[in-house]
Amino acid sequence: MRRALRPLVTVLVFGLAWWALSRFAGIPAYLLPDPGSVATALWRNRALLAWSTLTTLTETVLGLLIGTAMGALCALAMVFSRSVRRWLMPVLLLSQAVPVFALAPLLVLWFGFGMASKVVMAVLVIFFPVSASLADGLAHTEPGWIELARTMGATRFRLLTRVRLPAALPAFASGLRVATAVAPIGAVIGEWVGAASGLGFVMLNANARIQTDLMFAALLVLACMTVALWMAVDHALRRLLFWVPDMRAADIEAAR
Amino acid sequence: MDFPGQTQSPPPALHLRALSLVYDKRVLFGDLDLTVAAGRFTVLLGPSGVGKSSLLKIAAGLIPAQTGSVEADDGKPLAGRIAFMGQQDLLFPWADALGNVSVGARLRGETPDLDRARALLAEVGLADRAASLPHTLSGGMRQRVALARTLFEDRPLVLMDEPFSALDAANRARMQELAVRLLRGRTVLMITHDPLEACRMGDTLVVLDGAPARLDAPLTVPGEAPRPPDDPAVLQLQGALLRRLMR
Numbered sequence: 279m280r281r282a283l284r285p286l287v288t289v290l291v292f293g294l295a296w297w298a299l300s301r302f303a304g305i306p307a308y309l310l311p312d313p314g315s316v317a318t319a320l321w322r323n324r325a326l327l328a329w330s331t332l333t334t335l336t337e338t339v340l341g342l343l344i345g346t347a348m349g350a351l352c353a354l355a356m357v358f359s360r361s362v363r364r365w366l367m368p369v370l371l372l373s374q375a376v377p378v379f380a381l382a383p384l385l386v387l388w389f390g391f392g393m394a395s396k397v398v399m400a401v402l403v404i405f406f407p408v409s410a411s412l413a414d415g416l417a418h419t420e421p422g423w424i425e426l427a428r429t430m431g432a433t434r435f436r437l438l439t440r441v442r443l444p445a446a447l448p449a450f451a452s453g454l455r456v457a458t459a460v461a462p463i464g465a466v467i468g469e470w471v472g473a474a475s476g477l478g479f480v481m482l483n484a485n486a487r488i489q490t491d492l493m494f495a496a497l498l499v500l501a502c503m504t505v506a507l508w509m510a511v512d513h514a515l516r517r518l519l520f521w522v523p524d525m526r527a528a529d530i531e532a533a534r
Numbered sequence: 535m536d537f538p539g540q541t542q543s544p545p546p547a548l549h550l551r552a553l554s555l556v557y558d559k560r561v562l563f564g565d566l567d568l569t570v571a572a573g574r575f576t577v578l579l580g581p582s583g584v585g586k587s588s589l590l591k592i593a594a595g596l597i598p599a600q601t602g603s604v605e606a607d608d609g610k611p612l613a614g615r616i617a618f619m620g621q622q623d624l625l626f627p628w629a630d631a632l633g634n635v636s637v638g639a640r641l642r643g644e645t646p647d648l649d650r651a652r653a654l655l656a657e658v659g660l661a662d663r664a665a666s667l668p669h670t671l672s673g674g675m676r677q678r679v680a681l682a683r684t685l686f687e688d689r690p691l692v693l694m695d696e697p698f699s700a701l702d703a704a705n706r707a708r709m710q711e712l713a714v715r716l717l718r719g720r721t722v723l724m725i726t727h728d729p730l731e732a733c734r735m736g737d738t739l740v741v742l743d744g745a746p747a748r749l750d751a752p753l754t755v756p757g758e759a760p761r762p763p764d765d766p767a768v769l770q771l772q773g774a775l776l777r778r779l780m781r
Contacts, residue, residue: 422624425596429618430687432641440641444628521628523669 341400411453415446
């Protein structure tokens with residue numbers, strides 16, 4: 279009960295502060311629209327916003343799926359072969375030194391104004407946290423477990439699938455949570471550079487036409503979409519990691 | 535005497551011959567010989583850092599020695615005939631107690647005999663916790679699951695590295711009796727730094743001491759293990775052993 283109440287209070291306080299600021303601070307509506315006009319814009323443009331959300335969500339989810347698969351494969355390759363790790367790790371680090379957002383115009387040039395360039399953007403954004411967290415988890419298997427498995431006669435492959443991979447799951451889950459939170463950023467940046475649909479596209483157009491209320495509405499929808507996506511992924515990861523003692527449950531237990 | 539998962543062929547003796555190990559440019563031991571008698575419980579004592587664990591890992595084939603050999607006296611290879619039990623329970627947190635007991639079979643790609651795993655869990659007094667995840671079990675229970683896992687492997691040779699050192703005194707005493715009872719008939723080499731534990735459980739005691747480490751002449755403990763903790767002979771031997779370790 280208290281868990282559901284807390285975010286509600288946060289949203290209420292935030293909304294109230296926003297309303298007070300727009301009402302009494304004398305900020306013109308084209309800079310900071312009040313909550314009421316944003317709600318109106320949200321309702322009037324519901325079809326456009328729904329359609330745009332679908333576009334951005336599809337790009338984000340596709341980027342997450344492809345990026346996770348590629349990141350996981352890369353981590354596995356680095357664990358399996360030392361020379362792959364030696365060659366790939368500097369490349370990975372270097373790829374992080376180039377800001378992905380600076381590549382956005384190039385990606386739009388290469389992959390077009392459609393979804394492909396945004397998916398690639400999202401993939402690039404999440405690839406590193408996913409592969410780094412899984413590689414890290416796989417590299418830090420409890421040595422006692424490996425020794426035990428060896429005395430039991432485990433092959434290298436079964437050691438990986440039955441010991442090292444499950445042991446790396448908590449670390450991988452952390453990486454995936456980060457990836458889920460940042461993947462929509464990749465998609466939206468891609469839309470800003472060049473697109474015909476999507477929440478980023480709506481925001482950019484609204485901004486240009488000084489429809490600040492619509493821009494805020496799109497921003498609100500984007501935030502809700504990101505939170506919902508994160509919660510879905512978090513829920514799935516929790517079910518997968520049922521064996522990790524739940525810190526939140528422990529907190530609740532302690533609070534009683 | 536019968537116990538779940540008894541081996542058919544008699545267990546071999548284990549010969550460790552002329553072992554030497556250099557670690558970080560320091561000679562831990564050189565030219566070390568140890569015979570672990572067939573079907574008997576041998577306990578290796580010694581101060582921390584003397585190389586006991588390394589010796590055990592060499593015997594288990596987990597680390598190579600610089601020189602020397604580890605052989606069974608029946609001439610057959612050791613691979614697949616040794617079960618190892620460490621200081622930590624090393625249970626897999628994602629598998630329940632039953633899954634942990636039978637994990638060896640899964641790691642070898644075999645279909646685990648779950649009835650036998652259940653019988654072993656019952657032997658260690660955890661019949662009703664088969665579906666419990668490790669983090670819901672107490673330290674003593676976890677170590678009992680680890681013991682059942684060691685027995686599930688059904689190996690004639692069992693190597694144990696301070697398996698009960700993390701338990702409180704009462705739990706440790708209970709585990710000592712349980713382990714002696716369930717491991718009877720196998721060739722066991724156990725490390726401990728607890729003289730009482732050694733005197734209660736071991737048929738033969740060996741002290742590893744010095745730098746580089748040497749082995750004292752083995753001590754034979756009279757009477758059938760597990761010996762009562764208040765037995766005068768046990769207490770006297772424990773005192774003598776402690777005095778030896780303090781030297």
